[in-house]
Amino acid sequence: MRVAAISIFPEMFRAITDYGVSGRAVSEGHLVLDCINPRTFTHDRHRTVDDRPYGGGPGMVMKAEPVEAAIDEAVERVGGEAKVICLSPQGRVLDQAMVESLAAEPGLVLLSGRYEGIDERVLESRVDEEISIGDYVLSGGELAAMVLVDAVVRQIPGVLGHSQSAVEDSFADGLLDCPHYTRPEEHRGSRVPEVLLGGDHERIRRWRLKQSLQRTLIRRPELLRERELTAEEQRLLAEIENERPD
Numbered sequence: 001m002r003v004a005a006i007s008i009f010p011e012m013f014r015a016i017t018d019y020g021v022s023g024r025a026v027s028e029g030h031l032v033l034d035c036i037n038p039r040t041f042t043h044d045r046h047r048t049v050d051d052r053p054y055g056g057g058p059g060m061v062m063k064a065e066p067v068e069a070a071i072d073e074a075v076e077r078v079g080g081e082a083k084v085i086c087l088s089p090q091g092r093v094l095d096q097a098m099v100e101s102l103a104a105e106p107g108l109v110l111l112s113g114r115y116e117g118i119d120e121r122v123l124e125s126r127v128d129e130e131i132s133i134g135d136y137v138l139s140g141g142e143l144a145a146m147v148l149v150d151a152v153v154r155q156i157p158g159v160l161g162h163s164q165s166a167v168e169d170s171f172a173d174g175l176l177d178c179p180h181y182t183r184p185e186e187h188r189g190s191r192v193p194e195v196l197l198g199g200d201h202e203r204i205r206r207w208r209l210k211q212s213l214q215r216t217l218i219r220r221p222e223l224l225r226e227r228e229l230t231a232e233e234q235r236l237l238a239e240i241e242n243e244r245p246d
């Protein structure tokens with residue numbers, strides 16, 4: 001997948017190109033991430049990318065010209081067919097379904113604003129979609145862009161080894177993840193659940209599914225309302241309801 005990130009702080013993206021799963025995706029060629037700085041497309045001595053807001057008010061606004069020139073360069077780098085996304089609190093909130101659909105795109109241009117935002121004429125004319133990673137304000141779109149790239153890159157075949165299949169990711173099946181344990185069996189007086197110490201894989205699978213259902217019911221019940229439940233999941237939920245303290 002080819003991604004072009006537009007930001008006045010391109011170095012920030014080392015956080016995903018130089019580490020972990022996304023870093024390996026880059027080194028193995030599953031992900032190509034170009035960073036493009038609007039400042040490159042300024043022509044004044046101070047390389048100005050921002051200016052005061054019409055109508056007054058605090059802060060500065062990113063000028064349309066340098067950002068649009070950066071978008072042109074980004075679309076070319078990505079190879080023409082690119083979805084141009086701006087990260088902002090005004091966007092549709094990212095969820096796993098959107099992540100999976102973005103992973104199917106041939107190329108993405110991710111626009112990260114700073115200051116109070118980007119001149120609206122850029123959003124109107126050059127941005128296909130605004131996406132938010134949640135209902136809170138950040139100082140810039142870069143961290144949101146990196147969250148999106150990390151989630152999307154996990155969906156690319158070959159990025160996660162068999163041992164980490166994205167299919168088993170908690171949100172992949174619409175449930176919260178089950179608890180995880182590793183050695184030692186007893187830690188500060190707390191023991192690993194016995195079922196996990198045995199070798200009965202079917203019993204372990206069922207226990208993990210029940211744990212995921214229980215956690216989802218307790219912490220995020222709205223996720224269950226949206227989800228088709230298998231017969232087995234319905235049975236396990238009934239068991240959970242019967243076991244719940246009154």
Ligand SMILES: NC(=O)c1ccc(N[C@@H]2CC[C@@H](O)C2)nc1
Binds near residue numbers: 088089118133140141
């Ligand atoms: N929740 C989010 O995804 C989000 C994205 C961007 C952002 N802040 C930038 C700074 C200026 C403007 O471009 C938007 N805050 C929150």
